Amino acid sequence: MSLDIAALRKEFPMLQRQVGGKPIHYLDSANSSHKPNCVIDTMSQFMREGYAPIGRSSYTLASEASTTYEAARAKVAHFINARSPREVVFTKNATESLNLAAQSWGRANLGKGDVVVLTHMEHHANIVPWQMLAAEKSLEIRWVPLTADFQLDLTSLDSILRGAKVFAFTSMSNVLGTINPVRELCDAAHRAGAIAVVDGCQSVPHMTTDVQAWGADMLAFSSHKMCGPTGVGVFWAPEAMLDSMPPFLGGGGMISDVRLDSFTCAELPAKFEAGTPPIVEVIGLGAAVDFLSGIGMSEVRRHEIELTNYAYRALKDRYGDDITIHGATNPELRGATFSFAFRGVHPHDVSQVLDQHNVYVRAGHHCAKPLMRLIGANATARASMYLYSDENDVDALVDALDDVSSIF
Amino acid sequence: MSLDIAALRKEFPMLQRQVGGKPIHYLDSANSSHKPNCVIDTMSQFMREGYAPIGRSSYTLASEASTTYEAARAKVAHFINARSPREVVFTKNATESLNLAAQSWGRANLGKGDVVVLTHMEHHANIVPWQMLAAEKSLEIRWVPLTADFQLDLTSLDSILRGAKVFAFTSMSNVLGTINPVRELCDAAHRAGAIAVVDGCQSVPHMTTDVQAWGADMLAFSSHKMCGPTGVGVFWAPEAMLDSMPPFLGGGGMISDVRLDSFTCAELPAKFEAGTPPIVEVIGLGAAVDFLSGIGMSEVRRHEIELTNYAYRALKDRYGDDITIHGATNPELRGATFSFAFRGVHPHDVSQVLDQHNVYVRAGHHCAKPLMRLIGANATARASMYLYSDENDVDALVDALDDVSSIF
């Protein structure tokens, strides 16, 4: 491995934490990632030495803070290969970004009978906003089904998309780790005359993102899953798209003028950033992007492929058919996130026993109930890794599962 | 003064900052406040030692984090005298809270011709969301006018409110410092059959808040103006009100079930907290509330009254009629925020010269353009103080204004 994971782990204070005198094994990074020192320090240093409201005030400190804030926007733009920082809108999380897509673009452009296409592996954040809009506007929602091994079934994609206005899909499943062919899906959307909305929550933190190569129309992702702070998400769309969209939230910062009878909108991206933004968090996200860029996203990806390989082999070698790992088996086709079923033991009991060994996996529906119904379970246990995960974490998981067997 | 301001100031690292070798005088707290060590440290310590996703995962660390997060909610509930923590919804800022009021309650309860009443001293955050809804639903917006000295003119309030469904008003003007009679305004709203929506951004950080004594129906405020982090705001409403409201943003965490054709909502307050919340920021806000409660809001208020008195006298003694301080003159009736006009010099030029003396005031329309039109200016210079402001800050302002005279 070319990454020095041991050195990298030292940058994450949470990974040094012990519980009951023993190290912890954090396997819940698809849910949220830990934060490296540089992010934590950037935030507290900014609050100690540079804090000031941005945008509105013009004294030295405020204009310095604005510059730092806008520099973070430029970093994010570069990270996803946006054409310009003006295409990057800061929200509170990916969920708000996807609601923005549905409420702003959707409400302005969709009417009775219009079709929105989703996939069976979407997170609730990319389902419920569309269902809310569908109920309001009498839209039709169509679903791209999955194959038996939980890949997107693309055989009749074109006919499902026929006449659709929106195709909203995840770039990587948060339950299965499945990596979807984003470029191909965007092309299919465009062939049908639909816009392509990409939920990038799970792929942006783990591999290179290139919105231009994808040809996507919108992208949503969260800072807290990519080594950044909570409280900030990103909505990206090309300038022409953003220009065409009505504002989402109204208030200070997003207006150019307000009269008693009307208001006019500010320029991009301010138009979509109503109210005081998460100033400190955006600056923290900037530090996270620097951190990830410093490592290199292809290195991150390579590490995660190797670790996925290792985990597969270790689990299968020890437990054979007693463990079912849902989804694709080829690690090249998936992220380092996998849901598994173990000897018929309920995932809650699995995670409870693992918890006793400081092995932290998530048990539940992972905010993807439609997918759960396809898997035929109310819940799965999910282990998800990141750039700081290592073979020790995997070994701890494998060993702790033994205790599950011994109790149940 | 009973507060030891010198000791208090030591808790705020930003106040120790020097620019050009000289101390700074931060007079922009109505825009955003600085953060005490306890808030900064709580946040970074949590990221170093306690960070985990909340709500969804069940292992030890996640359940500890959930407990810490919910404890912060209980602190906020107690701070505003809510009946229960279930009445406290975390948003990204007060602006989102006010949009939530308009979009969730408003869209469900208002129709063509319905009346929303605002006041001429509202911040854009309490205007634009209602204008957006008014445009969508053909509502009528009525305005409570101001008296010659920029107080709410209540003489015809009852007739303005007649037939109204919503009365949304600020508890304290962010431009003038005017404190409005919230209880009286809530009563008037209820007499007319309207709900009372309080924009508490400017009063909650500076004086005791008691939503039950007010009899308010909704309250919005921001963490970053009350010693807390950016990235988190509060929406409060009684449980019965929240229960009756449709969800605002859709996604993970706010659902009870999601099927292909529909979803059902989660319980309060989760129903209004879609997606990963600002976990670290909410916990930071909890620390800010502890900090403020430890000092006592009546002590804060007393200090600010004394300081306002001092500032008035100092400015008037030195500059007499060359300075116009807009709004109420009795410090008991106002917060420690005042807009002023100085010798006809444009506020931008005033603040530029003050900046040179490390005196940081805001020049602009303060997101209150309708009020600016009444004042008859495109902009004002605004000095706003907080619990950490002191007589030195005031003296620095008074002295620096001399330099404005000498240049213009």
Place this chain on the structure above:
Amino acid sequence: MSNLEDLYREVILDHYRTPRNKGELPPPATCTEGSNPLCGDEIKIFLDVSDGVVNDVRFTGHGCSISQASASMMTAAVKGKSLDDVRAIARRFKQLMTIEEHDGSAPADVKLGDIEALQGVVKYPVRIKCAVLGWNTLLEGLATAQA
């Protein structure tokens, strides 16, 4: 190695492995559904109530060992009991499952027997929801059955 004996007591695992009263009851028995949104657990409680007595009770559903064992123990405890007794037992059980102070509204002398084994759950707050799922659904079911 494991400190989970407190949670996974033998009697709990026994009810989990061999649930009592699992299955459905045909109408006119009532059927009430409950679910735990966080973990996805689902349960149905079938109740045959007449003359103020729970004549028969069954349950079906999916869930973790705690939710299944608790439901199984619940059915065993309430079958054949008067509605008053059933309510007292349910109140007592929910007291057992709270970390908070008791408000004294349930008679402390109600005996829970085997069910006491579930008290280890209280140390694992997130699992309390699992343990009470069947009981809350029972209480809802009783309201329906009497309506």
Place this chain on the structure above:
Amino acid sequence: MSNLEDLYREVILDHYRTPRNKGELPPPATCTEGSNPLCGDEIKIFLDVSDGVVNDVRFTGHGCSISQASASMMTAAVKGKSLDDVRAIARRFKQLMTIEEHDGSAPADVKLGDIEALQGVVKYPVRIKCAVLGWNTLLEGLATAQA
């Protein structure tokens, strides 16, 4: 004490105190409005253009010393000039107001004279918007006047 001499040069304060070409022009002169949302500055530029020449130009508005002085200097600089010259001057001025590298698209030999006094503004990035407000409005106005 003040280090603001760079920003508030005497010639700027002079144009601020005694603005040139302040006032309106009656139609058929065009009137174009500009504003700076952040600080609330507003300006109107009146243009009388014929045969490719700016015969007359006036402005009204409210704003800070920088925006007012810049507008005043602008009117003095463009009055009586050909449209090509006016555009060249405007391009040159906007170059002066950028912190970024010049792209060389404006002739460096255009002389700005007094207007160069505004270059101190570049050190105060938030004030750049004030300085260019009149100029941007002028450019919009030229487009209207020619349409």
